[in-house]
Amino acid sequence: MKFISWNVNGLRAAMKKGFMTYFNEQDADIVALQETKMQEEQKDFSFPGYEEYWNSADKKGYSGTLILTRHKPLNVSYGINETLYNDEGRIITLEFDTCYFVNVYVPNAQRELTRLEYRMKYEEDFRAYLGKLNETKPVILCGDLNVAHEEIDLKNPKSNQRNAGFTIEERTKFTTLLESGFKDTFRELYPDTITYSWWSYMFNARKNNAGWRIDYFVVSNRLFNAVENSEIHTDIMGSDHCPVVLTMKPEFTLSKD
Numbered sequence: 001m002k003f004i005s006w007n008v009n010g011l012r013a014a015m016k017k018g019f020m021t022y023f024n025e026q027d028a029d030i031v032a033l034q035e036t037k038m039q040e041e042q043k044d045f046s047f048p049g050y051e052e053y054w055n056s057a058d059k060k061g062y063s064g065t066l067i068l069t070r071h072k073p074l075n076v077s078y079g080i081n082e083t084l085y086n087d088e089g090r091i092i093t094l095e096f097d098t099c100y101f102v103n104v105y106v107p108n109a110q111r112e113l114t115r116l117e118y119r120m121k122y123e124e125d126f127r128a129y130l131g132k133l134n135e136t137k138p139v140i141l142c143g144d145l146n147v148a149h150e151e152i153d154l155k156n157p158k159s160n161q162r163n164a165g166f167t168i169e170e171r172t173k174f175t176t177l178l179e180s181g182f183k184d185t186f187r188e189l190y191p192d193t194i195t196y197s198w199w200s201y202m203f204n205a206r207k208n209n210a211g212w213r214i215d216y217f218v219v220s221n222r223l224f225n226a227v228e229n230s231e232i233h234t235d236i237m238g239s240d241h242c243p244v245v246l247t248m249k250p251e252f253t254l255s256k257d
Contacts, residue, residue: 001029001247001248001250001252001253001254002026002027002028002029002245002246002247002248003028003029003030003031003032003101003140003142003217003245003246003247003248004026004028004030004031004032004243004244004245004246005031005032005033005034005103005142005143005144005215005216005217005243005244005245005246006031006032006033006034006215006239006241006242006243006244007033007034007035007105007143007144007198007215007239007240007241008033008034008035008036008238008239008241009035009037009239009240009241010035010036010037010038010239011033011036011037011038011043011066012037012038012042012043013037014238014239015045017237017238017239018237018238019238020045022236022238022243023047026243026245028245029069029070029071029254030067030068030069030070030071030094030101031050031067031068031069032065032066032067032068032092032101032103032142032143033065033066033067033068033103034064034065034103034104034105034143034144035063035064035105035144036054036056036063036064036065036066036089037061037062037063037064038056038060038061038064039054039056039060040052040054040056047068049070050068050069050070051068051069051070051072051073052066052067052068053066053067053068053069053076053092053094054066054089055078055079055086055089055090055091055092056089057087057088057089058087058088058089059088062088063088063089063090063105064089064105065089065090065091065092065103065104065105065143066092066103067092067094067101067103069094069101071096071254071255073094073095073096073101074095074096074097075094075095076092076093076094076095077092077093077095078091078092078093079091080125080126080129081129084125085122085125088107089105090104090105090106090107091103091104091105091126093133095137096254096255097253097254097255097256097257098137098138098252098253098254098255098256099137099138099139099140099220099223099254100133100136100137100138100139100140101139101140101142101254102130102133102139102140102141102142102143103142103143104126104141104142104143104144104145105143105144106119106122106123106126106143106144106145106146106147107119107122107146108146108164108165109146109164109165109167109170110164111164113162113164113167115164116164116167116169116170119169119170120169120173123170123173123177124173127173127176127177127180130177130180130182131180131181134180134181134182134220138219138220138222138223139182139218139219139220139223140217140218140219140220140223140246141182141216141217141218141219142216142217142218142244142246143215143216144198144214144215144241145174145214145215145216145218146164146165146170146214147165147166147170147171147173147174147214148160148165148166148171148212148213148214149171149174149175149184149187149213150171150187152192152194153196153212153213153214154166154196154211154212154213155196155209155210155211155212156210165212165214166212177218178218181220181221182218182219182220182221183218183219183220183221183224184216184218185216185217185218185219185224185227185230185246186213186216186217186230186231186232186244188224188230189227189229189230190230195213195232195234196209196211196212196213196232196234197211197212197213197214197215197232197234197241197242197244198211198212198213198214198215198240198241198242199211199212199240200240201240206240213232214241215232215241215242215244216244217230217244217245217246219246226248226249226251226252227246227247227248227249228247228248228249229245229246229247230244230245230246230247231244231245231246231247232244232245233245
């Protein structure tokens with residue numbers, strides 16, 4: 001079973017840059033997108049064979065998440081408890097028989113860390129939310145988490161100590177999340193591998209591979225043994241992020257049937 005997560009930095013723009021070629025080639029069970037930057041009613045494309053679950057921001061052209069799934073969920077919820085963070089379309093949760101699948105686009109702390117306080121509150125709320133889900137069923141979490149967890153996860157750690165995405169506050173929140181019962185699948189499988197999932201559009205960052213690993217698949221501890229592989233498809237263009245892919249072992253299913 002294959003899951004894909006990708007911050008497309010505008011789905012309509014990505015459609016013009018080969019999105020559907022990659023989508024069709026991968027033939028995934030679930031595709032989770034972040035930063036769709038559109039409302040569902042604006043689309044002039046379709047995904048045959050997939051259920052679509054959109055959570056668009058109130059502000060047009062901003063943020064937004066989408067899940068495409070071949071497996072119909074038992075329940076779908078948006079935001080935290082259907083209320084928090086829905087104004088920016090940041091969270092979608094699908095409930096299946098065997099687990100929860102959560103797609104998230106975590107708020108950026110912004111330049112000068114103007115949104116760091118908001119980000120910290122978000123982290124607390126979101127960790128509590130995931131913890132409650134995890135008490136009931138294991139969780140597969142994916143998305144743009146907007147944090148490079150360790151120095152290995154970005155090209156220039158020393159010069160980014162107080163920049164959004166690598167502050168000690170954000171990194172500590174991610175550590176706390178993992179310590180509450182979750183694993184970063186890529187880093188667990190590849191503890192010493194240096195690779196990135198996002199590159200600035202400035203300074204030829206992608207050409208020079210001056211990037212950050214800020215896109216993740218995180219799973220409940222008790223699900224980790226079912227993970228077959230966790231990959232970062234750095235060769236895929238179409239956004240300033242690249243897709244990350246989680247493959248589960250053949251015995252893993254979403255349905256009890």
